[in-house]
Amino acid sequence: MIMAGVKKIGRLGLKLIRDERGSFDQLVWAIGAAVVVVAIILVLRAVAPDTVSNLWSAATSWIRSSFGF
DSSP states (O other): OOHHHHHHHHHHHHHHHOOOOOOHHHHHHHHHHHHHHHHHHHHHHHHHHHHHHHHHHHHHHHHHHHHOO
8 A cells, every 4th residue: 555655656756757847957056056055054053053943943933923834
């Protein structure tokens, strides 16, 4: 049963990838932007972990209250 679900998700993923249209430049930009954002987050977590944790808590609390989560 689990394998059938995994196969179905895999087929849906492949269908989405095949149907996707876009240029290589867009792909590189999106991946590069994600890498830069993750690098910034990791550096901030290493330099000031308490401050980043407080900012993360404040941001997620604000998002939850704004959108009613």
